[in-house]
Amino acid sequence: MDDYALSFWIYMGVMAVFVGGTVKKFLASHFSAMPSLVAWLGATLLVERLCALCMPAVLALAALCAACWLYSTWAAPAPTLPVEGKAVFITGCDTGFGHATAKQLDAMGFEVFATVLDLEGQGAKHLRGTCSQRLTLLQVDITQPQQVQQALINTKAKLGMKGLWALVNNAGICVNFGDAELSLMSNYRGCMEVNFFGTLSVTKTLLPLLRQNKGRILTISSPSGELPFPCLASYGASKAALNLFTNTLRHELEPWGVKVSTILPSAFKTGQSSNTVYWEKQHQDLMQNLSPSLLEEYGEEYILETKELFQSHAKTANEDLSPVINTIVEALLSPYPQARYYAGPGVGLMYFIHSNFPITLSDKFLQRLFLKKKVIPRALRKQNGLSILNHNNNDINSNNNNITKPE
Structure with a gap:
């Protein structure tokens, strides 16, 4: 025993x-x-x-x-490539991932070309004051082809005969919140213009320098480009286009020796996400431009709740950007970079559920994870009210029919 x-x-x-x-x-x-x-x-x-x-x-x-x-x-850590002599071009360095990545790579000894929208802005001033002389600031709006071309000229002038080791496509925007039907066409076009066409322009422009060095391309995308997050249709559609372009590029550039990777972060506090004024402006723009019929069917209270949920979600996002920055560094220096990187807490579980569970369960998980909406659109509330009333009337009529009338 x-x-x-x-x-x-x-x-x-x-x-x-x-x-x-x-x-x-x-x-x-x-x-x-x-x-x-x-x-x-x-x-x-x-x-x-x-x-x-x-x-x-x-x-x-x-x-x-x-x-x-x-x-x-x-055991000894996995071998990495040397930093010496490597130049990296990063877009969207005013704030967020781009800003933190530029500082980190400069501190490691990379030669960094960091694009900003405003050379006199706080982000540019901070980089200028904290980074070494190796870092070059370039004013670039990636939606303006002439500025992208000028950035290429400036980069080639400083690199000389040396090619570019890597491009980090980081610049992007999320200019809307709300249901797909409520999102303005200008928001769809704005997201596509920056997140897809702007990134496409920069990538195509710098590819000759990357092929010369058999370098690599890193694109910061989003899980919303692959998973149906509620109220992110315009942003998600632009990221979906970007993901497909990046994956196609990965196949096409393999014979040239250029490695292409996509990085999919979880929720982090970047850009305007924690700016209350930004969300208020987005809300006002939507209310002013929404058609009266849609406003009546959805209701002001429904749209207000969506705005408040976005603000609440942004407040709980992770402030520590190191998971994404460390992933970028790993993809830059790994001898065999992965095609996809998942950076940040919860991303692995989210993709596991999406890939292995029924769609109905996966959708419910995303809804509860992202926006826990309680307010029902006004038109649906009215319909439900009528349905209940009709149901009650039917019950009353049924009961009346069952009563035996006296002879």
Whole structure:
């Protein structure tokens, strides 16, 4: 009996280690860990079977796993490429990911070309005051082809015969909130103009320099370009176009030795996302330009709730941009960069659910994760009210018909 109890507790201990490891990997923030998760699940099943057959084999396997864990913990980190002599072009460096990436890469010794919308703005002044002489600030609106061409001329003049190692496509905007039907056509065009056509223009312009160096292209995209987030139709559509372009480019540039990667971050506080005045202006623009019929059908209270939910979501976003910055650095210096990187907490779980669960469950997860709407559009409230009234009337008539009338 004692031998049985000992075996049972050994069994429970080993299984707890494996199951705990599986859960930990499942909740890990990076979806790129999925292969190791699958391997861990397979090992768990193998251990369970061995436990049922032969306890000494289980102990031997547990010892082997412990040795592998110790090796992975203390083993030397994966080799990276040297920084020396590498030049990187980054768009959208006034704030957010672009600003933080420019500072980080400059501190590491890269030669950085950072584009800003305003050379006299706070972001540009901060970069000018904190970074080395290696960093070059360029005033570029990526939607203006002549400014993009001028940036190419300035970059080539400073690089000389040396090619460009990498392009980080970071510049982008999210100029709307609200249902797809409520979003203004100007918002759809604005998102496409910056997020897709602007990035396309910069990429095509700098490609000769990147091919010369067999460099790489990193594009900061968004999960909303692949997952149907509520109230992000215009932004998501522009990112979807960008994702397809980037993936196509990855295939086409492989013979040239140019590596192409897409980085998909989770929610972070960047740009105007935490600016209350920005959200108020977006709300006012929508209310002023929305057709009276749509405003009547959806209702002011429905649109107001959407604005407040966006503001609330922005306030809870992560302020620490390091997961994205570290991912950019990894993609720049890895000898074999991945085609896709998932940066930030929750992205791995989100993609896992989207890829492996039924669409109805995946959609409900996104709705609860992003915007927990409570207000129903005004027209639907009226319809529901009429339905309830008609239902009650039918019940009353039915009850009247069942009453036996006196003869």
